[in-house]
Amino acid sequence: MSSKDIRSILSGGVKKVSGTKSSTVNSLITTKGKLLNDIASEPLWRTHGTYLITNLPPKSSLIKTFGNDTKIKIAAFDLDGTLVQTKSGRSFAISSDDWKWWDSPKAKSSVLEKLDQVIKDKYLIVIFTNQGGVVTNVANKSYNNFVKRVTSVIKSLNAYIKNEEVPILVYASPKKPAKETDSTKHTLMRKPNIGMWKELVEYVGNNQIDEDNSFFVGDAAGRPNDFSDSDLMFAKNIGITNFKTPEEFFL
Ligand SMILES: [Mg+2]
Structure with a gap:
């Protein structure tokens, strides 16, 4: 080079x-x-043009975990405000370690306990997250902070379940660079649009997902204090009827 x-x-x-x-x-x-x-x-992280960031395990690890001949149930989660929240109390993480597992005074079980159960129930955990403050440039701080933050989230889960081989997939929709005039792909990838889900389908394989038994958990559910309903509409647009807010899922 x-x-x-x-x-x-x-x-x-x-x-x-x-x-x-x-x-x-x-x-x-x-x-x-x-x-x-x-x-x-962190070799599993990839950028795709400027419109998508992924963390995908090798297909062999999916086959090892789920076999070759059964449809995979997806346990899909939003990231911020759903699986994790900031330690700083801000809306957006200010550093790679500005995160803790989501918690609610009302929650009877922790996020980790619940995710452990989800894995035991043979779901594939997939995170779908809009990251409007992150650009797909490996030399950019926003990209580095995001990758390091989510990597430590995944490692924390791996440590809790004492299994480093459980595949956890991540799809993130980043910011469109100002210099790009065509926003088509960025729009498609941004929830409530389902470009990230389509990427998952392509990765797992057509007809390999058990959509009837999949679910999505997100905090943008159009409730009075929610900033958006993009999670709820994302699930609807996919055709997943089993949508839950973090309060509903973790209670
Ligand atoms: Mg959220």
Whole structure:
């Protein structure tokens, strides 16, 4: 790789990094130090153009967990305000460690206990999150903070259930860069639109999802104090009738 290529990537040439083999990513480490080193150590994270961020395990781990011949039940969750909340009390995380598991004084069981049960009940956990403050640039702080934050969420769950191999999938809809004039793909990926779900279907395989027995949990449910109903409408637009708010699900 020429130094010109490296400069291009570091200045935001996301496409060249997207889906690169780890050997290519590793070659960037020496030129950019810790920032890219941290990202390269989380090899499942990928950017797709500027419109999608994913954390997907190898398909082999899905087959190992769920077998080859049964439809997979999806336990789908929003992230912020649903699985986690900020430690700082702000609406948006201010750093990669500004998170804690969602909690409510009324909740009888913790999020971790509930997720453990969901995994025991043979659901595939998938997180669908709109991240309007994150750009798909591996050299950008917002991207680094997001990847590190969600990686630590997943590791915390893995540690609780004492299983590092349980696949946890993440789909995140990032901010559209101002310089891009075509917003079509970004709009499709943003809840309540179902582009992220379609990506999941493509990943798991057509007709491989048991939609009748899948569910979605999100806090944007159009309640009087909710900022939006994008989670509720996302579930409706997919055709998932089993929608719950975090209060309903974790109580
Ligand atoms: Mg939310």
